[in-house]
Amino acid sequence: MMFAPAPYLLKDASVSRVMTMVCLALIPGITAYAWLVGPAILVQLVIASFTAIAAEAVMLKLRGKPLAMFLSDGSAIVTAWLIALTFPPLAPWWLVVTGTLFAIVIAKHLYGGLGQNPFNPAMVAFAACIVSFPALMSQWPSVGLQMPFLDQLNVILGLAPRVDALSGATPLDAMKTALKLAEGQVDIAHLLANQDIYGNFAGRGWEWVAIGYLLGGLWLWQRKLITWHAPLAFIGGMVLISGALWLYQPASFANPLFHLLSGGTLLGAFFIITDPVSGCTTPRGKLIFGFCAGLLAYIIRVFGGFPDGVAFAVLLMNLSAPLIDQLTQPRIFGMKGKQS
Amino acid sequence: MLAKLFKFYGGVKPPSNKTLSNQQPIRPAPLPSCLVVPLHQHIGGTPRPLVQAGDPVLKGQKIGEADGWISAAVHAPTSGTVVEVAMHVRPHVSGLESLCVVIEPDGKDEWIAHGPADRAAMSPADICQFLQEHGIVGLGGAGFPTHGKLKATPGVPMAELIINAAECEPYITCDDLLMRERADDVVRGIAVFRDMLQPTQVIIGVEDNKPEAIAAMQKAVEAQGEAFAVVPVPTLYPAGGAKQLIRVLTGKEVPGAMRSTADMGVQVFNVGTAYAAWRAIGHGEPLISRIVTLTGNVRGAGNVEALIGTPMDELLQLAEPNPDTDGIIMGGPMMGFLVPNEHAPIVKTSNCLIAHSERLFPPKAPEMPCIRCGACARACPHELQPFELYWHARAKDFGKTQQYHIFDCIECGCCSFVCPSRIPLVQYFRFAKSEIWAREKEKKAADEAKQRFEFKQFREEREKAEKAEKLAKAAAAQAAKKAAEAAAAASEAPATEQPAEAALDPAEAAKKAAIAAAMARAKAQREAAQPKNTDELTPEQAREMAEIEARRQQAGIVPEPADAQPATTETKPE
């Protein structure tokens, strides 16, 4: 008999359970996505998941680790789903595969596998692909476009030409380009009236996807899988800076609600900022991490060259996470109120 | 009652499983077939054995004398004969042995003459000695000699005396039953502590999952007219940890570095210790038995009053363990350990034996990598960062573990309990702590060795200098003598020899003369020296010596006198 150490009673928890719950929390957002934008997302999810599992299996074999234990922990699936959700829904299949391979092989396994990656793998994939294939990564379908599923599938698989109707930008991008082109001559309110692109609060259709992510994220918080610090700080940072600029010049800067419900803000707040491996771990650290990421995301998306800044903001904060952790260590029991 | 209760950070709620064993009253355990009483059962110096094989002993007779202030005596749990005083396996996770007194009971269970202490005539120091002589140690788990805690720190008034009746670990119910059945004696014991420490408040903290015990204690306190406060505390593991209980009842946070909580005006004793103290003071009974919970994979779980030194497998039989039992856990499921050898005896700090089976305690899933989820940090009652300690302990970077306060860890197991990756965090911390202690010992030994080495070099230099000085003095004396002789001879000898002799440097000549004299002296000493123990040699020894002598002659080695010549020091480093 093995002399197992105490404790002999354990809470019912496991890594695969954590990952499963994250996937479940993404379901509301995915449902809204498939319903309002198109079922292509489901195809992308499948492609990404298969690639992720295959890549993980190969890497584990190469590294000499046991396959069954690590493949069943579900962390590769979560990464795959995040990639599928942040890439354009009609991206070519090989783009999603490339991104997933980059995430699993380079950003995860080459750094040491589960629990060892300093950067969020999904964000690394996004950043690598948007820098390498900027045109393809900017081809978001116009929401008014309701292609039949089979046509969507053909586009993904490269069997149908990528027509211009696909080359709509995201609502965020559309806003930014319009503002730049007009050079201050155009009013935001005027732009928002374009019902083809914008819905009630933000991008038409996309706003409901964002709300789906919000619901999923709140469920995760209620189940105590994530703490409130990082998401709230991220949202707070974004709201603060967008609110300040909007109050300053409402004609040139969109309101905070628009920014919250556009792009990857809410997906990032609840699913990306809260990645435990690459984020901060102390409560104060999480607040700083989330807040700065929110600020950076806004700055990149409004003043920078990319349509959405969440990926780069997260990567930049991943760089500083160890330093933040070191500086925000909480005072331990018995050492409060004293120089420890 | 207390004004309010405080909360401590973290903590977990494991399933308590206490109803298994708290339904029956305490049963006395029958005499076992033999008693193996370890001498070292507490923190502090090992007691010296007072008996040897063949001695008859009576129940309560002292068999081990306390060694120093932080130590307590050990007594025979029943009357019988001492079989041997030898190394036997003790209930320790290493399975190593320590010195034990093995007693074979004679069945008569005859007490030694004993009586209560005359408290009126005893000073506090006398009472401390009385408790030490009766082997009273902390029964809550650590086993610190109780008399060492019965003094306030000078300059710090004792504010609270806390009696720890929380019993937060699952499965254990011995304190629960003790309070239900023997509350009167417990309260009297608490009164003894109160008289010694003179605190402003006496608080008895009991977890609120023990309503009968709370009621019994309250009744006893009222019946004796004492002003002790019986306070129910919320059930949360580890509320029974001394520092956590202090925090809950008084709001004070005792830092890990503080050796004695008395420095903050608080002292904590286990409720079982108070009971044992009263049995000693009020009846003169030394600590020879304690209440042990027998639970787990058994049919008849309950509490027994067992004699110290009863082998564990025999004791567990009283609870009728199921056939699929494959081990015994000593202690609770959070902080206890599987005993490597089930014949090990119970000691003063054994509060519970849990029969282990794979059905009750399923084997743990294999350890996955840490995903830094932070669940452990949220559960730690000392507000540490267990995952950071884990990373650094795993990397064997022990300096960093100390920076993250590893020695504040009380090894309660909350972090391992919640970890989704099933990492045995506490094992890593224990490994790190014992490595750090081992390294400190090694460093100390290395520093001492370096000191002795440097002193040895200094001593050799000094000897060389002294010898040179002596030689110089002798040389000067010789020179004077020679000069006188030369002067005397010069007046007779031919003139041509004079310049030659006078030209000889007097110091040179004196030195040569001194060397010649020393060599002659040494030769004489060598020849005169005889080995001292050469009388009555056996033929064997004589032959051996002849062989050795022959070998030495062959090797050309001759024994040097104590004041070795400088030449030999160069042969040392090889």
Added chain:
Amino acid sequence: MDILLAIAIMALGAVVLGAALGFASIKFKVEGDPLVEKIDAILPQTQCGQCGFPGCKPYAEAIAKGEVDINLCPPGGMEGVQRLADLLGREVKPLEAEEKPKQVARIDENTCIGCTLCIQACPVDAIVGAAKQMHTIIALQCTGCELCLPPCPVECIHMEVIPETLENWKWKYPVVAIQPVAARPSAKEAA
């Protein structure tokens, strides 16, 4: 003209920086060689000479000068090599000699002839005795350097491994089998 100006500025910069460095090297010079002290603090102070040097301090000095490798000290073990490598930024190499468990010497009192050769040999004065008197080793002070073994003419000194007792027992590094023992015995991974 521009290029001459550029060269002149670079030269001026070099002179200024050089002067600053020279000033600093004189003004802030540290007496002695603290590196030797740091290396000596890592070495186990056994003074056994197995590294080829007469004591730990000479070995430390040689390492500081960069003349020798860091893997010549068996009593320090691989851990000592690792710590030296960390301190000096050098590569970790396996030990030259075999690493032995901690030992103390023991004199067989029946055979000892009282020659005091071992007393002179012991670098830390851990042997008590005098000429023609019984010699004995103070176990607590013996560092296990084995320097007393060769000089003894009757070969009465032996090395004994220190046994594991409750006083010196320590928790081992947690090793966990990642497969249940029955399923795959070969898959044991040191966690």
